[in-house]
Amino acid sequence: MFFASDNWAGAHSKVAERLLAASSGFASAYGTSELDQRVEAKFSEIFEREVAVFFVATGTAANSLSLASVQKPGGISFCHTEAHVAEDECGAPDFFSGARLATIEGALGKIDPKALATKIARFPQDAVHHGRAAAVTITQATEIGTVYSLAEIDAIAAIAKANSLPLHMDGARFANALVALGTTPAEMTWKRGVDILSFGGTKNGCWCAEAIVIFDPEKAKEMHFIRKRAAQLFSKSRFIAAQFDGYFQDGLWLDLARHSNGMADRLRAGLEKTPGARPAWPTTSNEVFAIIPKSAAKAAEDKGAKFYEWPIPESQPDLVGGDETLIRLVTSFATTEADVGNFLACLG
Ligand SMILES: Cc1ncc(COP(=O)(O)O)c(C=O)c1O
Numbered sequence: 001m002f003f004a005s006d007n008w009a010g011a012h013s014k015v016a017e018r019l020l021a022a023s024s025g026f027a028s029a030y031g032t033s034e035l036d037q038r039v040e041a042k043f044s045e046i047f048e049r050e051v052a053v054f055f056v057a058t059g060t061a062a063n064s065l066s067l068a069s070v071q072k073p074g075g076i077s078f079c080h081t082e083a084h085v086a087e088d089e090c091g092a093p094d095f096f097s098g099a100r101l102a103t104i105e106g107a108l109g110k111i112d113p114k115a116l117a118t119k120i121a122r123f124p125q126d127a128v129h130h131g132r133a134a135a136v137t138i139t140q141a142t143e144i145g146t147v148y149s150l151a152e153i154d155a156i157a158a159i160a161k162a163n164s165l166p167l168h169m170d171g172a173r174f175a176n177a178l179v180a181l182g183t184t185p186a187e188m189t190w191k192r193g194v195d196i197l198s199f200g201g202t203k204n205g206c207w208c209a210e211a212i213v214i215f216d217p218e219k220a221k222e223m224h225f226i227r228k229r230a231a232q233l234f235s236k237s238r239f240i241a242a243q244f245d246g247y248f249q250d251g252l253w254l255d256l257a258r259h260s261n262g263m264a265d266r267l268r269a270g271l272e273k274t275p276g277a278r279p280a281w282p283t284t285s286n287e288v289f290a291i292i293p294k295s296a297a298k299a300a301e302d303k304g305a306k307f308y309e310w311p312i313p314e315s316q317p318d319l320v321g322g323d324e325t326l327i328r329l330v331t332s333f334a335t336t337e338a339d340v341g342n343f344l345a346c347l348g
């Protein structure tokens, strides 16, 4: 019953097999192998346009270097108050980009468009002392398990574009959001005005595979240097490529995300039916936030369940009763029906 994070899950066997198959023999290094080129071309096929792709080691690297590539001196990047880039990356985005983050409120983990427009207006392009607006970043799926609708992305993108700001998407759980919406990679990104994407594979069955996707290759020239300067250029880049090769093969990545989201759906349904337990807010990805009695949480942990207690949102101080706790349950490609059933049985 491992629900602490999809970061705890292993690598899917088909990804591991493809990695093993690529591990013998010689191939040119630093992203120049035939396999690197083929997988980068696969990204262009998936996104239905030519894109520039840069493999990196972690989601934090993808986010930080994406924001670094669109920065300018005194720049401000705008993100949600609960964004990973602000809350869980130890200042890496600020460090690598030389910019600051300004956080924006919004319900259910999503930036409120009006609040964004208001905040951007406080950082005009001639604000030498105060700092100037430089970029907007959204997380899809969000840190609290919700997903921006296409219309919600349009609303954010319209404000970014009106202010001539690039829009970045933290897609650490891109596949989960994609299948939750039932849309296409192109529709959820560049067709909505997203300029640069952190494309995550690690949480959805890869061993270590993250990529920066830049939708206008003409704007990607600096990323070669930004990535190398950050020590994120793999010498044996073909091993990242091999993982993505296996990941994309026969639509495996989408099947894994559907399974993961499906297991979360079972958790959501089970919580609704369990006396004393309830979802804290509606989610549609592979993250479920549940309010359960503290006693039930202990009982579940005593039976081996792994999950994180989650901080109560400052905007909802009365969300949880005195004898209750808020927990995060994250499913993955490796979550089974038995895992879900056994966990729910602990709460009964
Ligand atoms: C929404 C989100 N973005 C980015 C990251 C960063 O990924 P990493 O831990 O690989 O740096 C995470 C980590 O799980 C995440 O949850």
Ligand SMILES: C[C@@H](O)[C@H](N)C(=O)O
Residues within 6 Å of the ligand: 004, 005, 006, 007, 084, 088
């Ligand atoms: C840092 C922690 O939140 C990690 N990003 C996860 O989702 O498990």
